[in-house]
Amino acid sequence: MIGTLDPKIPPGPLDQKWRNHQDHSRLVNPNNRRKLEIIVVGSGLAGGSAAATLGELGYRVKCFCFQDSPRRAHSIAAQGGINAAKNYQNDGDSVYRLFYDTIKGGDFRSREANVYRLAEIANNIIDQCVAQGVPFAREYSGYLANRSFGGAQVSRTFYARGQTGQQLLLGCYQALCRQVASGTVGMFPYTEMLDLVIVNGQAKGIVTRNLRSGKMERHAADAVVLASGGYGNVFYLSTNARGSNVTATYRAYKRGALFANPSFTQIHPTCIPVSGDYQSKLTLMSESLRNDGRVWVPKRKEDRVKPPSEIPEGERDYYLERKYPSYGNLAPRDISSRAAKEVCDEGRGVGPGGRGVYLDFADSIKRLGVETIRERYGNLFEVYKKITGEDAYKMPMRIYPAVHYTMGGLWVDYDLMSNVPGLFVIGEANFSDHGANRLGASALMQGLVDGYFVLPNTLPNYLAGQMGKRPSPESAEFKQAEQSVRARLEKLLKVNGTRSADSFHRELGLLLWDKCGMSRNEQGLREALRKIPELRAEFWRDVRVPGDEEDYNQSLERAGRVADFLEFAELMCIDALERDESAGAHFREEHQTSDGEALRDDESNAAVFAWEFQGDGQPPKLYREQLHFETAHLAQRSYK
Amino acid sequence: MNFRLRIWRQRDAKFRGKLVKYEVREISPDTSFLEMLDILNENLLRAGEEPVAFDSDCREGICGTCSLTVNGEAHGPDHPGAVCELYMRKFRDGETITIEPFRVGSFPIVKDLVVDRSALDRIVQAGGFISARAGSAPEANSILIPKHDADLAMEAAACIGCGACAAACPNGSAMLFAAAKVSHLSSLPQGGPERERRVLKMVRAMDAEKFGNCTNTYECEAVCPAKISASFIAKLNREYASAQFRQRLGE
Numbered sequence: 107m108i109g110t111l112d113p114k115i116p117p118g119p120l121d122q123k124w125r126n127h128q129d130h131s132r133l134v135n136p137n138n139r140r141k142l143e144i145i146v147v148g149s150g151l152a153g154g155s156a157a158a159t160l161g162e163l164g165y166r167v168k169c170f171c172f173q174d175s176p177r178r179a180h181s182i183a184a185q186g187g188i189n190a191a192k193n194y195q196n197d198g199d200s201v202y203r204l205f206y207d208t209i210k211g212g213d214f215r216s217r218e219a220n221v222y223r224l225a226e227i228a229n230n231i232i233d234q235c236v237a238q239g240v241p242f243a244r245e246y247s248g249y250l251a252n253r254s255f256g257g258a259q260v261s262r263t264f265y266a267r268g269q270t271g272q273q274l275l276l277g278c279y280q281a282l283c284r285q286v287a288s289g290t291v292g293m294f295p296y297t298e299m300l301d302l303v304i305v306n307g308q309a310k311g312i313v314t315r316n317l318r319s320g321k322m323e324r325h326a327a328d329a330v331v332l333a334s335g336g337y338g339n340v341f342y343l344s345t346n347a348r349g350s351n352v353t354a355t356y357r358a359y360k361r362g363a364l365f366a367n368p369s370f371t372q373i374h375p376t377c378i379p380v381s382g383d384y385q386s387k388l389t390l391m392s393e394s395l396r397n398d399g400r401v402w403v404p405k406r407k408e409d410r411v412k413p414p415s416e417i418p419e420g421e422r423d424y425y426l427e428r429k430y431p432s433y434g435n436l437a438p439r440d441i442s443s444r445a446a447k448e449v450c451d452e453g454r455g456v457g458p459g460g461r462g463v464y465l466d467f468a469d470s471i472k473r474l475g476v477e478t479i480r481e482r483y484g485n486l487f488e489v490y491k492k493i494t495g496e497d498a499y500k501m502p503m504r505i506y507p508a509v510h511y512t513m514g515g516l517w518v519d520y521d522l523m524s525n526v527p528g529l530f531v532i533g534e535a536n537f538s539d540h541g542a543n544r545l546g547a548s549a550l551m552q553g554l555v556d557g558y559f560v561l562p563n564t565l566p567n568y569l570a571g572q573m574g575k576r577p578s579p580e581s582a583e584f585k586q587a588e589q590s591v592r593a594r595l596e597k598l599l600k601v602n603g604t605r606s607a608d609s610f611h612r613e614l615g616l617l618l619w620d621k622c623g624m625s626r627n628e629q630g631l632r633e634a635l636r637k638i639p640e641l642r643a644e645f646w647r648d649v650r651v652p653g654d655e656e657d658y659n660q661s662l663e664r665a666g667r668v669a670d671f672l673e674f675a676e677l678m679c680i681d682a683l684e685r686d687e688s689a690g691a692h693f694r695e696e697h698q699t700s701d702g703e704a705l706r707d708d709e710s711n712a713a714v715f716a717w718e719f720q721g722d723g724q725p726p727k728l729y730r731e732q733l734h735f736e737t738a739h740l741a742q743r744s745y746k
Numbered sequence: 747m748n749f750r751l752r753i754w755r756q757r758d759a760k761f762r763g764k765l766v767k768y769e770v771r772e773i774s775p776d777t778s779f780l781e782m783l784d785i786l787n788e789n790l791l792r793a794g795e796e797p798v799a800f801d802s803d804c805r806e807g808i809c810g811t812c813s814l815t816v817n818g819e820a821h822g823p824d825h826p827g828a829v830c831e832l833y834m835r836k837f838r839d840g841e842t843i844t845i846e847p848f849r850v851g852s853f854p855i856v857k858d859l860v861v862d863r864s865a866l867d868r869i870v871q872a873g874g875f876i877s878a879r880a881g882s883a884p885e886a887n888s889i890l891i892p893k894h895d896a897d898l899a900m901e902a903a904a905c906i907g908c909g910a911c912a913a914a915c916p917n918g919s920a921m922l923f924a925a926a927k928v929s930h931l932s933s934l935p936q937g938g939p940e941r942e943r944r945v946l947k948m949v950r951a952m953d954a955e956k957f958g959n960c961t962n963t964y965e966c967e968a969v970c971p972a973k974i975s976a977s978f979i980a981k982l983n984r985e986y987a988s989a990q991f992r993q994r995l996g997e
């Protein structure tokens with residue numbers, strides 16, 4: 107039996123739903139806010155903005171992150187920019203257009219009402235960040251500057267050089283610091299949530315481990331907010347920070363929260379190619395580079411080993427411009443990534459191993475001068491040089507797709523509450539507004555919209571009924587959760603095998619990249635579903651975790667995360683198999699148009715797939731949320 | 747490439763540490779410095795020894811987590827850049843490399859190469875922000891900011907908060923860190939209302955954390971991965987002097 111889900115979308119016309127909902131939502135008066143405690147797991151753009159805003163509103167907040175400072179959350183690494191429909195360029199942008207581009211970019215697999223709200227509030231985010239002192243790029247006139255990103259024909263992206271995520275996060279971190287100083291937010295750095303505690307069917311706390319002392323703690327609260335980021339590192343190699351992991355959301359899943367669309371993972375087209383098997387991560391070259399860089403490979407296979415300068419114009423295939431003349435180099439990520447894979451599969455890829463395409467700035471340098479290019483992308487060119495030893499002002503960059511972002515995440519309703527009452531999920535950790543593919547510069551927008559404006563207005567809807575219901579951390583449910591966390595850590599330490607957790611992680615990553623990466627098919631997925639449990643069994647037989655539990659033990663930290671990835675990977679493949687269509691980043695080879703584009707099956711699959719844990723070794727139960735397109739009509743995506 | 751390593755090992759803040767010798771072999775020149783340490787740890791683990799604890803996260807020079815002193819230099823020899831952006835091709839085959847934690851009194855050692863930099867967070871908590879409640883902000887283009895000012899603010903705001911400046915300073919001063927934040931926020935009109943309180947409180951917090959004084963050695967600027975200019979320190983001093991003067995007048 108497939109279950110159904112109610113997203114609780116408010117009534118009324120699309121553009122008035124949020125206003126109406128706010129008008130009729132419950133409130134918590136300022137005196138009562140002081141009596142309510144809220145746990146926020148995560149200090150990235152989503153968690154940091156939520157914790158700061160809730161603190162400012164007068165709630166008592168506890169905020170957790172595993173880094174040594176909230177300022178180091180993975181959001182810091184975002185480069186290119188943040189979208190908003192300000193229409194400062196007078197190029198025809200509007201809230202509707204940002205909404206429509208996001209729905210279309212997501213290949214019609216996201217919820218209209220949420221996406222519309224996202225587009226509506228995005229403008230307030232730019233105002234908010236400017237007020238905090240985020241030094242966005244400006245024109246000589248003093249007005250804010252914009253650039254373009256993939257999947258849009260307007261210029262709506264705001265940016266701070268190539269460090270937009272850093273600047274937005276620092277704005278958020280500073281707001282958080284202000285609340286820490288004023289005593290409304292308690293900050294718990296280097297503290298990892300290892301379990302969610304549910305009391306009477308409601309999320310009421312977490313169990314954490316202090317990563318430096320190894321001490322376990324139980325924290326009770328009136329509501330729990332997960333803002334723990336994405337799970338791209340399930341592939342081992344990705345553009346995510348090394349520490350990014352699935353543990354917080356996966357533990358919540360095992361406690362009953364539904365995991366939605368886990369197979370929707372985004373492969374970013376412009377990353378520095380893999381150079382060797384010692385590699386620990388992949389580095390993104392921001393999509394903004396595609397504003398001024400042209401992507402090409404040689405027309406003939408034989409030319410792939412020639413230096414690019416010796417390949418004349420007529421012998422080059424600018425394949426994105428050729429295949430998608432209206433969007434060209436700014437075609438959306440899923441499409442650009444697959445196009446790169448295709449030309450490399452044809453044997454025309456460049457660089458070591460033939461897994462690379464050129465991103466060439468020669469024309470732009472000629473047109474705009476080297477100084478303009480340096481001003482726009484200087485730091486990215488420097489990063490590229492450090493990693494590859496090559497100078498991209500003189501020769502084209504070599505790029506290749508890499509795992510980057512996860513659209514899947516815990517299922518949430520319109521209020522951003524999961525199916526477990528009291529458990530809210532924001533930022534990349536929820537299944538989000540991006541459907542089957544996220545457009546560039548929209549994750550920062552979503553994280554901040556969720557944290558600064560949506561959650562602070564929807565949380566009271568739940569909290570208003572929760573006064574005086576906070577359980578004691580001494581209650582049985584807390585003790586049981588702590589016990590199960592302890593047992594698991596001890597089990598990891600006891601295996602005492604021969605291999606590091608990393609070596610299993612690497613193996614898992616290669617398997618997933620092969621079978622559940624840029625393209626998938628039934629046979630490959632079935633093979634992965636056979637191999638993952640084998641690898642997991644091997645892990646529990648042969649992993650070696652040195653040291654103790656009550657100590658600073660980085661091997662133990664990592665082993666716990668890898669153990670969760672080894673379970674979660676299976677859920678991803680189950681979802682990819684169940685979704686018998688292609689949609690956005692989920693490309694099932696069995697379902698493509700005659701010219702190789704993703705072919706959806708709206709008849710049976712215009713839905714969110716959300717999975718419920720049924721016990722170890724049991725297949726999860728599927729729930730479906732039917733998606734209704736009343737404003738943005740279902741259409742085959744075209745970027746031609 | 748092969749390398750001899752001398753690495754600082756220390757159980758925790760209470761124990762005394764020492765340099766321990768290791769070797770790594772057949773390292774590709776394209777390996778990053780931290781990946782080289784990953785390889786060492788993988789070897790140690792297989793040999794039944796405890797891996798070396800060190801901090802890192804983004805591994806692309808922006809999160810500021812990594813914090814190693816390599817051959818006596820904060821973040822190693824390839825400036826500007828964090829140690830995660832350092833590649834083994836920068837070293838000679840067979841070279842002996844000494845790896846220590848950042849050494850600053852205000853950053854106690856947690857374990858091996860990991861230090862506690864929470865003092866930096868506390869400096870920001872003291873006043874390194876602009877108070878702007880979500881909901882109160884005016885339309886973003888209502889206050890124009892000359893490009894020059896915005897660019898200057900960005901240059902200062904680029905600080906990644908790693909603490910290398912303090913590690914490199916003979917006095918263990920965090921002036922470059924504080925100066926970057928003060929300069930970022932005071933270059934913008936939005937930062938105006940809290941300008942004086944901010945600089946006074948941040949400087950006091952820095953003193954309370956027992957960071958040393960600045961004596962203009964410029965070591966901080968030389969190792970800064972984010973290329974923060976030492977001229978911001980002069981700006982901080984001016985801001986501080988003027989805020990103090992105005993405060994006295996007010997009293």
Ligand SMILES: Cc1cc2nc3c(=O)[nH]c(=O)nc-3n(C[C@H](O)[C@H](O)[C@H](O)COP(=O)(O)OP(=O)(O)OC[C@H]3O[C@@H](n4cnc5c(N)ncnc54)[C@H](O)[C@@H]3O)c2cc1C
Pocket residue numbers: 147148149150151152153154170171172173176179180181182183184185186187188270271297298299300333334335336345346347350351353354390510511532533534535546547548549550551553
């Ligand atoms: C290289 C790169 C560049 C990008 N560039 C852009 C861009 O230009 N524009 C754009 O819109 N998007 C971009 N993105 C995507 C965007 O950065 C992320 O989607 C977004 O920052 C996620 O924010 P978040 O707050 O949801 O999570 P994160 O920033 O990942 O924060 C997660 C937080 O949760 C904490 N946490 C996780 N698990 C636990 C646990 N178990 N216990 C305690 N704490 C935990 C972490 O410590 C951290 O504080 C980029 C991503 C990458 C990788």
